[in-house]
Amino acid sequence: MQKQKGKIAVNWAGFIAVVLCIVVANAFLALNSIRSLTETQSSLDNTNSLNTAIERLHLSVVQAESGQRGYLLSDREDYLLPYNDAIASMQAQIMLVKSLHSEIEGQADRIARLIHLVNDKVAVMTKTTDLALANKDVKARRLLLTDQGRDLYKDIRTAVDEIQMRELNFKIEQFAKLSQIKNEAKITFAITAVTSTLLIIGMFVLTRINLRNQAKYRAELENQNENLAAKVAERTQELTIYSDELSRSNRELEDFAFVASHDLQEPLRKIQAFSDRLEKMFKDELGEKGIDYISRMKNAAQRMSNLINDLLEFSRVTTRGKDFTDTDLNEVVAEVLDDLEIAIKESETTVNLDTLPHIQADPSQMLQLFLNILSNAVKFRRENVAPVIDIIYQRTSEFSEAHNSDVEWEVITISDNGIGFSEEYLEKIFVPFQRLHGRSQYKGTGIGLSVCRRIVERHGGEITASSRVGEGASFTLKLPVEASLFTLQGEA
Amino acid sequence: MPLNKVKPITILMADDDEDDRLLTQDALAESRVLNELFFVEDGVELLEYLERKGKFSEKENSPRPGLILLDLNMPRMDGREALQAIKANPNLKGIPVVILTTSKQEEDMVKGYDLGAASYITKPVTFEGLVELMQTLGKYWVEFVELPPSQND
Numbered sequence A: 001m002q003k004q005k006g007k008i009a010v011n012w013a014g015f016i017a018v019v020l021c022i023v024v025a026n027a028f029l030a031l032n033s034i035r036s037l038t039e040t041q042s043s044l045d046n047t048n049s050l051n052t053a054i055e056r057l058h059l060s061v062v063q064a065e066s067g068q069r070g071y072l073l074s075d076r077e078d079y080l081l082p083y084n085d086a087i088a089s090m091q092a093q094i095m096l097v098k099s100l101h102s103e104i105e106g107q108a109d110r111i112a113r114l115i116h117l118v119n120d121k122v123a124v125m126t127k128t129t130d131l132a133l134a135n136k137d138v139k140a141r142r143l144l145l146t147d148q149g150r151d152l153y154k155d156i157r158t159a160v161d162e163i164q165m166r167e168l169n170f171k172i173e174q175f176a177k178l179s180q181i182k183n184e185a186k187i188t189f190a191i192t193a194v195t196s197t198l199l200i201i202g203m204f205v206l207t208r209i210n211l212r213n214q215a216k217y218r219a220e221l222e223n224q225n226e227n228l229a230a231k232v233a234e235r236t237q238e239l240t241i242y243s244d245e246l247s248r249s250n251r252e253l254e255d256f257a258f259v260a261s262h263d264l265q266e267p268l269r270k271i272q273a274f275s276d277r278l279e280k281m282f283k284d285e286l287g288e289k290g291i292d293y294i295s296r297m298k299n300a301a302q303r304m305s306n307l308i309n310d311l312l313e314f315s316r317v318t319t320r321g322k323d324f325t326d327t328d329l330n331e332v333v334a335e336v337l338d339d340l341e342i343a344i345k346e347s348e349t350t351v352n353l354d355t356l357p358h359i360q361a362d363p364s365q366m367l368q369l370f371l372n373i374l375s376n377a378v379k380f381r382r383e384n385v386a387p388v389i390d391i392i393y394q395r396t397s398e399f400s401e402a403h404n405s406d407v408e409w410e411v412i413t414i415s416d417n418g419i420g421f422s423e424e425y426l427e428k429i430f431v432p433f434q435r436l437h438g439r440s441q442y443k444g445t446g447i448g449l450s451v452c453r454r455i456v457e458r459h460g461g462e463i464t465a466s467s468r469v470g471e472g473a474s475f476t477l478k479l480p481v482e483a484s485l486f487t488l489q490g491e492a
Numbered sequence B: 001m002p003l004n005k006v007k008p009i010t011i012l013m014a015d016d017d018e019d020d021r022l023l024t025q026d027a028l029a030e031s032r033v034l035n036e037l038f039f040v041e042d043g044v045e046l047l048e049y050l051e052r053k054g055k056f057s058e059k060e061n062s063p064r065p066g067l068i069l070l071d072l073n074m075p076r077m078d079g080r081e082a083l084q085a086i087k088a089n090p091n092l093k094g095i096p097v098v099i100l101t102t103s104k105q106e107e108d109m110v111k112g113y114d115l116g117a118a119s120y121i122t123k124p125v126t127f128e129g130l131v132e133l134m135q136t137l138g139k140y141w142v143e144f145v146e147l148p149p150s151q152n153d
Helices: A002-074 A077-099 A107-133 A137-145 A148-281 A283-319 A329-339 A341-347 A363-379 A448-458 B018-031 B043-050 B079-088 B106-114 B127-144
Strands: A325-328 A350-353 A358-361 A388-400 A405-415 A462-468 A472-480 B010-014 B036-040 B067-070 B097-101 B119-122
Touching: A002 A077, A002 A107, A002 A148, A077 A107, A107 A148, A148 A283, A148 B018, A148 B127, A283 A448, A325 A329, A325 A363, A329 A341, A329 A363, A341 A363, A358 A363, A363 A388, A363 A405, A363 A448, A363 A472, A448 A462, A448 A472, B010 B018, B010 B043, B018 B036, B018 B127, B036 B043, B043 B079, B067 B079, B067 B127, B079 B097, B079 B106, B106 B119
Parallel strands: A350 A388, B010 B036, B010 B067, B067 B097, B097 B119
Antiparallel strands: A325 A358, A388 A405, A405 A472, A462 A472
16 A cells, blocks of 8 residues: 555656656747747848848949049039948948848958958049049049959959858848748647647546546455454454353353252252151161261261252352342341341340442342351351441442443441451452361351352452451452443343 | 041142152151052153043042142153143142142242142151151141042042
């Protein structure tokens, strides 16, 4: 993707460079044509001016000569009028010719020579005229007859012809050049037109390619998005299947525990019943030892029955849990204290009780929870120390990453001043059938706290403990104010 | 507990568990209730007995019971189906049926009473408990309860 983008950027840069080159080249060609045209035009103007100037000079020479000749022939001074005019304008014309530069090689020398010749001619004519005016006609005429003047004129004529001829050739050349430039301009124009057209087509094509690429990328992107969505859906599907599978196997396991413990009761009942019969009917035959064995057998059967009952109770926390309703924990604790009345009286237990909240819970399970914890507090008391149980309640708020917001908790701490336990057993006490004391010391299967943990977890909370040997134990129940945030009500 | 005035009724027990049948018989003997106790092993046999079919066609083998003790979980036809069949039969529906089972499940209890059971009793765990139950049952259903005269006998 990145690579493709790079390729496009290069394409665009190249394209812009080509466009710039073409524009510059076109401008250069156009300027060149215009300059050539201007140059040729000025050359033509120049050669025309030069020609005219030369022609005029030539005419002036002719005019001066004819005026001089008329005077010399007629001796009439009015013939000298054109001669004088010609002589007078001649210097200005020479200046004009000098000021004009021919572009033809060697032409400047020829012009210089012409001017020289003209000057000579003027000198001869002036001399002749001056002699004539001084009545030295004869000498003047002789001067005339020496053909010096005529030769000079001939030379002038030749020079003028040559100059004019060359200028004419130059002019023709220039015209040829002009038409060539015109042709070239046509070609330039054609090239410009063609390149412009090509540029437009190129732009169009590039834009098309660009649009098509964009569409292609968009399609690719959409395709990728679709793939992604499909993958997400697939994963979600897998997760759903997995989660269904998990809850199914969980349910099966709980059903299994329930059914197994239920069916285990049946043969156990038989063992107990038949050992009863043995004990009753064959007391004398059995003897003291036999009776002792049977009594041990009955004890073991009773213990197993208790274990099975507790296991049933443990599995019932989730399999037979009821829906949550508004539960007043004050009522719950009052009922528990009522149930424990005799034990509390006998042990002279003091219970300090905060006002407790109402929560969304399964009331019978809350009853079981508090019964287990409070009966433990009474049961595991120190010898000769009257139990004191404190039930402290407070509401806390904690940030929950899973919900990305603050979540409120009802925190209830139940502490006693009993025998406590070493904190190395913190995890062990919540595991089913884990006991920290011998059976003869304290009765019970060791299921109570694991049932407590199961109940609290079913309500989306957690139970923690802290204790020191000989100083008492403290259990903290943390239950969410909004149980629906943490539980799947209706799955139980 | 002398039972001189009243003619002892026949008790019919439907239970697939041989041990339970034995224990019930022992308990009945111990309780000194002088009732005849007959046994069937499942629902199908129970109905055959009551309708005097098959091996129960002889009247001596199958006197009409004054009380049926019914276990719920039995092979072939369980206690629920058998109870339903008995209560559907106008000839039999007058016989009181006491459910005696190991199940403590609430739905079994509710279903049992729904189907017309006279009582629902969970099997006692100890033999003493069973003896006491048989005594009480005998006393209650034999001495105190008055049943309509049976149509068959």
